[in-house]
Amino acid sequence: MATGLSLHVGLNKVDPARYGGWDGELVACENDANDMARLAREAGFDDTTLLTPDGTVENVTAELRKAGKKLKSGDILLFTYSGHGGQVPNTVGSDDEPDDFDETLVLYDREFLDDELYREFGRFAEGVRILAFLDSCHSGSGIEVREVLTQEAMQEQFQTRDPNQIENTSRLMPVAKQYEIYQRDKEFFQDIQRGLGAGNGSEAEVGALLISGCQDNQLSSDGPVNGKFTGTLLEVWDDGAFRGGYRAFHRDILRNMPATQSPNFYVTGNPGDEFLQQRPFTV
DSSP states (O other): OOOOEEEEEESSOOOOOTTTTTOOOSHHHHHHHHHHHHHHHHHTOOOEEEEGGGGOOHHHHHHHHHHHHHOTTTTTEEEEEESSEEEEEOOOOOOOTTEEEEEEESSSEEEEHHHHHHHHHHTTTOEEEEEEEESSOOOOOOOHHHHOOHHHHHHHSSSOOOOOGGGHHBBOHHHHHHHHHHHHHHHHHHHHHHHHHSOOGGGGGGGEEEEEETTTTOBBBBOSSSSSHHHHHHHHHGGGOOOSOOHHHHHHHHHHHHHOOOEEEEEESSOHHHHHHHHHTOO
């Protein structure tokens, strides 16, 4: 019988002492994590939830490594993140990043590079199914995003025509703050990128499926109860009434999202058609 472990991270704030006075306050991220943990429990997963101050790099990494030691071929990991997204330049690593940036999860104490997450996934045994849902912004620079978002699109998605107000309703780490933190910690991030570039060979062997809250040139909306993506996911799931595979699940979520926020379906390695055709959250 297969084993399912899940890890749910939700941050309504970050540590201002680590982010130059910025606390990144959001509304719905802890609710997202708790609701996804409840979904996971009902589906048969053994769940762990890390909320705001516990959502540190050390804790997230420790929980992923703990799961990596337990899960065997045929088992499944579910990882969900709800919080701010950011980017840091990648000019020293060996990644083939089209935009020369690493996307980041803005954890409580520092930004967590996408390659760091993939490295942790790479520690799992071959044949472990890895499923990730990220409800955060994975855009390019804020200038590029704001050029893509028309006045009408901003009004539809964020109920504002003022680009400066988007930071209050989206999960984008402010671009000026991203630049400030990167300049302060540039050597630290570059050391991580060099190390990951030197030993990144295992991730390609790991079959992982990611359904993210938006495309690279879009922003993910926060909300009064859930983020727009997580709330729509929960509605489509309908307490387990949904039937179909992961592609159909993604398609139905996408169909119910505004055109300005289009969840992405992305696979890395070879997760296998059997996995992708399973009903979502099948242990």
